[in-house]
Amino acid sequence: MTLRHLPLHDGWTLRPAGPVPLGLPTGGVPATVPGCVHTDLLAAGLIDDPYLDDNENRLTWIGRTDWTYRTTFDWTPDGHDHAALCFDGLDTVATVLLNGTEVGRTANQHRSYRFPVRPLLREGANTLDVRFTAPYTYAEELRDRLGDRPGAYAEPYAFIRKMACNFGWDWGPTLVTSGIWRPVALETWSGPRIASVKLLPDLDAAGVPRLTAELEIEHDGLAPLSGEVGVVGAGAVFIATEDEHRVSVTLSVPQAEVWWPHSHGEQPLYEVKVRVGDDVRHLRTGFRAVTLEREAFRVSVNGEPVFVRGVNWIPEDCFPARLTRQRISERLDQAVAAHVNLVRVWGGGLYESDDFYELCDEKGLLVWQDFPFACAAYPQEQPLWDEVAAEARENVTRLAPHPSLILWCGNNENLEGHADWGWQEELGDRTWGHGYYHDLLPSIVAATDPTRPYWPGSPYSGTPDAHPQDPERGTIHIWDVWNRADYLAYADRVPRFVAEFGFQGPPAYATLRRAVSGPLTPDAPLLAHHQKADDGNAKLLRGLGDHLPRPGDDFDDWHWLTQLNQARALAFGIRHFRSHAPYCMGTIVWQLNDCWPVVSWSAVDGDGRRKPLWHALRSVYADRLIAVRDGSAHLVNDTATPWTGTLRLTRYALDGTVLAEETQPVTAAPRTTTRVPLPPSVATPADPARELLSARLDDTRTLHFHEEDTRLALPPARYEVTVTESDDDGLPAYRVEVTAGTLLRDLSLFPDRLHPDAEADDMLVTLLPGESTAFRVTGAALKDPSALGARPVLRCVNDRIEP
Known part of the structure; x- marks a missing residue:
């Protein structure tokens, strides 16, 4: 077979189908494909950046407007028998016309489409139109026909197969998009064509890598076809008879090494060559086996249990066509650098791009993939049922080669919503999604990808008869902390697996300064627009509890203390949960990233800057950890080697005086938690407000305070700072050495206050x-490096205490 692939990304224009509240050129505006209406209007200078100030509020009309994309391309007959328009993604409700003739309709952002068009092509100029119906129009008409359903937000996202958080979330703006959001091309060919290839990498019962390749073949059925599959020295040839359009080949691949998450080993990846006739495809995969113990919710890779140190992933941009492979890689690198070993792709977003999963394969990040259902009762009637089936089959097939993908999950919080959020009375006998999660999706995964486990939803306790939030089985989400309870309540439970829990904090100062014009104050109206959570800013202050002093009206104190409290809350919870391994076998923090500049639960803000929470995660997600609780030191050793040495337990006064010290030899076996009771001399402080406990083993140290900071006798901060400059690839780098004259609690450096590109390598010391300690500051030349040694750039808890 010979194939011609003509990308159709040039020459597009965009026009509304009716009147809009701005002046558009008569011929429309230039459009970028892949892209969307919002980014095209932004590029044309016709709208303000929706991520800044409250500009979002003035753009809701875009999602209620019909739009037409048009381009013209030249075509010359090339002798091929077949031609198809191939859309990798259309967002969402579209009619496609070639030279004025309709060739297809779409209503699903999560699918790709191929439309045969050979009879419609003309020699010379051809006109291609893609007419988008407003997402609100489609979703609201379907809602009116099928009957409304309850959900977390008063938006119709459950009635359209589209990224739900486009309609707004408690961390995201309401920016309802339309557009050709993934590549489009004209393909022409003759002869047999490989329509799809599904690779299922696995290990056999003896632990030997094996590969099953399942092919769908388009051909005229006039003659048998020869083909082959090959990988790492293993190969097989086959003959497809005249009436065969599906072929399955299984290979043993003994020369391949197994793939591991980065916390457990290496990530070898191998090219797979697939040929049918003259059509050749090159793919990549890795080999590993995955099992799930359902009651304990214990994930094992290659027979080895993995304690999940996870983060939840939301769409990185409200306009995902803008995402580059480099930006995704940077965000995933931040996860790896924080010792994260799993990313959960949350159900209110997307099946992510091929780049995302390829990078997870390379970096050894496990992927938990939600099907795109979140926080609503979803109708099961047509046309939605068939759309869900089609998108699921396509994406399970597309993602099957990736060794990083280890779990398919049916939805986010919809089982809990039906059980606990008052939906049942409102629903009556209307459908709500049960058939998707317990019938359609598991049957598709079982038939299409039997190498991976399926889990109906999260939270979920393993059976429809059990309450979905049973901490003794399956997964739970913890949201009483943040919404109502103090973060110390994390210690009131010992769950099997925590798939969501989080605490809010503001983004970096430079991120807020870019996004919000005018004065920055804790109660600034434009700052409040970048806080989407219900009662969010009040919860930020309430969450300080007795842990930290009140910031008052001072913005710098508000920003520092609420960021610090976010980091402290999650570190406390993770330390507690990890200390209970292997009964508890995973935590997935809400959330790694943001899609715009916002006060949220993220560890990395919408401009890609690391918040103090990121630094806390790097500490508490480290391979080795010491947790002090219940009169014991718990040695968490999540490595493949024993942790052996002398545990040094020291009782200090806050002025640094040693009050008591004990040492003892210890060994924590690989992948275990070892409890070491505290000797009486160090276990109980004489004055909890004036003492702390240090537990050190090798280079790992935990400082345990007996009281909250508001009750500690913290001294006014005294320290000496030395700033020296060096070179870092042509830019200045700064070494900021701080020597403590008193106890310094959670010393942190915020150089983005001096230059938005400057960042420090450490925090919360x-x-x-x-x-x-010495901080390294890189990324920008600073006008006044000495400012690195003073407030508000250098902060600690006790810098607020007056001498």
Whole structure:
């Protein structure tokens, strides 16, 4: 077979189908494909950036407008028998016309489409139109026909197969998009064509890598076809008879090495060559086996249990066509650098791009993939049922080669919503999604991808008869903390697996300064627009509890203390849950990233800057950890080697005086948690407000305070700072050495206050009197490097205490 692939990304224009509240050129505006209406209007200078100030509020009309994309392309007959228009993604409700003739309709952002068009092509100029119906029009008409359903937000996202968080979320703006959001091309060919290839990598019962390749073949059925599959020295040839259009080949691949998450080993990946006739495809995969113990919700890779150190992933941009492979890689690198080993692709977003899963394969990040259902009762009537079936089959097939993908999950919080959020009375006998999660999706996964487990939803306790939030089985989500309870309530439970829990904090100062014009104050109206959570700013202050002092009206204190409290809350929870391994076998923090500049639960803000929470995650997600609770030190050793040494337990006064010290030899076996009771001399403080406990093993140290900071006798902060400059690939780099004259609690450096590109390598460092630490600041030349040593750039908890 010979194939011609003609990308159709040039020459597009965009026009509304009716009147709009701005002046558009008569011929429309230039459109970028892949892209969307919002980004085209932004590029044309016709709308303000929806991520800044409250501009979002003035753009809701875009999602209620019909739009037409048009381009013209030249075509010359090339002798091929077949031609198809191939859309990798249309967002969402579209009619496609070639030279004025309709060739197809779409209503699903999560699918790709191929439309045969050979009889419609003309020599010379051809006109291609894609007419988009407003998402609100389609979703609201379907809602009116099928009957409304309850959900977390008063938006019709459950009635359209589209990224739900486009309609707004408690961390995201309402920016309802339309557009050709993934590549489009004209393909022409003759002869047999490989329509799809599904690779199922696995290990056999003896642990030997094996590969099953399942092919769908388009051909005229006039003669048998020869083909082959090959990988790493293993191969097989086959003959497809005249009436065969599906072929399955299984290979043993003994020369391949197994793939591991980065916390457990290496990530070898191998090219797979698939040929049918003259049509050749090159794919990539890795080999590993995945099992799930359902009651314990314990994930094992290659027979080895993995404690999940996870983060939830939301769409990185409200306009995902803008995402580059580099930006995705940077965000995933931030996850790896924080010792994260799993990313959960949350159900209110997308099946992510091929780049995303390829990068997870390379970096050794496990992927938990939700099907796109979140926080609503979803109708099961047509046309939605068939759309869900089609998107599921396509994406399960597309993602099957990726060794990083280890779990398919039916939905986010819809089972809990039906059980606990008052939906049942409102629904009556109307459908709500049960058939998707317990019938359609598991049957598709079982038939299409038997190498991976399926889980009906999260939270879920393993059976429809059990309450979905049973901490003794399956997964739970913890949201009483943040919404109502103090974060110390994390310690009131010992769950099997926590798939969502989080605490809010503001983004970096430079991120807020870019996004919000005018003065920055805790109660600034434009800042409040970048806080989407219900009662969010009040919860930020309420969450400080007795942990930290109140910031008052000072913005710098508000920003510092609420960021710090976010980091402290999640670190406390993770330390507690990890100390209960292997009964508890995973935590997935809500959330890694943001899609715009916002006060949210993220560890990395919408401009890609690391918040203090990121630094806390890097500490508490480290391979080795010491947790002090219930009169014991718990040694968490999530490595393949024993952790052996001398545990040094020291009772200090806050002024650095040693009050008592004990040492003892310890060994924590690989992948275990070892409890070491505290000797009486160090276990109980004489004055909890004036003492702390240090537990050190090798280079790992935990400082345990007996009281909250508001009750500690913290001294006014005294320290010496030395700033020295060096070179870092042509840009200045700064070494900021701080020597403590007193105890310094959670010493942190915020160089983005001096330049938006400057960042520090560390944060949240507590120093005892006489100790020193050095921060490295890179990314920008600073006008006044000495400012790195003073407020509001250099902060610690006790810098607010007056001498």
